[in-house]
Amino acid sequence: MKFLNKLERKYGKYAIKNLSLYVIGMYIIGFAIYLMVPTAVNSLSLNPYMILHGEVWRLVTFLLDPPTTSLIFIVFALLFYYNICSSLEAVWGAFRFNLYLFTGILGTIVGAFLVYFITGSPDIYMNTTYVNLSLFLAYAALFPNMEVLVYFILPVKIKWLAYVDVAFLLVAFFLGGIGTKIAIVVSLLNFILFYFATRNYKKYSPKEVKRKKKFKKQVKTATNGARHQCYICKRTELDDSNLEFRFCSKCGGNHEYCQDHLFTHIHIK
Numbered sequence: 001m002k003f004l005n006k007l008e009r010k011y012g013k014y015a016i017k018n019l020s021l022y023v024i025g026m027y028i029i030g031f032a033i034y035l036m037v038p039t040a041v042n043s044l045s046l047n048p049y050m051i052l053h054g055e056v057w058r059l060v061t062f063l064l065d066p067p068t069t070s071l072i073f074i075v076f077a078l079l080f081y082y083n084i085c086s087s088l089e090a091v092w093g094a095f096r097f098n099l100y101l102f103t104g105i106l107g108t109i110v111g112a113f114l115v116y117f118i119t120g121s122p123d124i125y126m127n128t129t130y131v132n133l134s135l136f137l138a139y140a141a142l143f144p145n146m147e148v149l150v151y152f153i154l155p156v157k158i159k160w161l162a163y164v165d166v167a168f169l170l171v172a173f174f175l176g177g178i179g180t181k182i183a184i185v186v187s188l189l190n191f192i193l194f195y196f197a198t199r200n201y202k203k204y205s206p207k208e209v210k211r212k213k214k215f216k217k218q219v220k221t222a223t224n225g226a227r228h229q230c231y232i233c234k235r236t237e238l239d240d241s242n243l244e245f246r247f248c249s250k251c252g253g254n255h256e257y258c259q260d261h262l263f264t265h266i267h268i269k
Contacts, residue, residue: 008095015095020085023101024078030064031074041065046109046126048116059109065127080148081132084139087263090249091142100138104131104190111186115179130183133169134191137162141191145242146259230258232265 016022033040046062047055067077089097105128112126139146140162147155173184228245229236235258237243244259251268 007099008093012093012095015093015098017094018086018089019094019098019101020082020089023085024082026064027066027078027081031066031069033064034066034069035071038069041069042125046112046124047122048113048124049122062108062127063105067128067132081135083263084135087143088135088138090263091246100190100194101131101135103194104134107186107190111182115182118182119177119179121179124179126183130186133165134188136165137188137191138194143244143259145244228256228258230261231255232257232261 030041030044033044043055044058044061044064046058051058066074067081068074085097085101088100092100108126108128108131111130112124115121116124140158144157144159144162146158148158148161169184169188173181176184227237228243230243230245235243237245245256246259246262247254247256248262248265248267251265253268255268257265
C-alpha cells in the first residue's frame with residue numbers, strides 16, 4: 001500500500017483520465033474491423049511467433065479484439081465492461097486503475113511469450129480475455145452484492161458469477177496443458193497481487209473487531225444511528241445490511257449514494 005502511494009504521488013499526474021472510454025473505443029474499432037474483414041482479427045491477435053518475425057504491431061493491436069463478435073451481444077458486452085472499468089476508476093482513482101489495467105496487459109504479453117518459448121508452437125493466439133477476467137474479478141471484490149440480470153431475467157449477485165468463473169479456471173488449470181496453466185496464472189496473478197497489496201488487514205485485528213461490535217451495538221440502540229444514507233432513495237445500512245455506500249467525487253459537497261444510485265444519479269454541481 002505504501003509503495004502504491006509513493007508511485008501515485010510521483011507518477012499520478014501521468015495517469016490517463018477516463019481510460020475506460022479508450023478501452024471501449026478500441027473494442028468498437030476492433031468490432032468494426034471484424035464486420036468489414038472477419039479474417040483480419042487473426043492478423044491483429046497476440047502471436048509471439050509472428051511478432052518475432054516482424055509483425056510487432058500485434059503487441060498493441062491484440063487490444064482491439066472485441067469480447068464478442070455477435071452483433072446482438074456486443075452492445076451489452078461493451079456496456080457491461082464500461083460499467084466495470086468506470087466503477088473501478090471511480091473507486092481506485094485514475095492512476096491505480098491505469099496501473100491495474102496496464103499490468104494485466106503486460107502480464108498477458110509475457111504469458112504469451114512464456115507459452116511460446118516452452119511449447120515452441122507457432123499457433124499461440126491470445127487476446128484480452130484474461131485481462132477482462134482480471135477486471136471482472138476486481139469489480140466483484142469491490143461490489144460483491146451488485147446484481148446483474150443473467151439472460152436479462154434472472155438477478156444474480158456479482159460474487160456468485162465470480163465464484164463460477166474461478167471454479168471453471170481451476171478445472172481448466174488442472175485438466176489443461178502447460179499453455180493453459182500459464183495463461184490462467186497470468187490472468188489471476190494481476191488480481192491477486194493488487195488485491196492483497198491494497199487490502200487493509202487492520203480491520204481483522206481483535207481490537208478492530210471489538211471496536212466494530214461496540215459501534216454496531218451503539219447504532220442499534222440509537223434512535224437515528226445510521227452512518228450512511230443514500231441521497232436519492234434515503235435508504236441506510238439499517239434498512240439493508242447488504243447495501244454499499246460511496247461518495248461521488250464528481251458531485252459538489254458531500255453526497256453519498258447507495259450501490260443502486262452511485263452510477264445512475266445526476267451529478268450535483
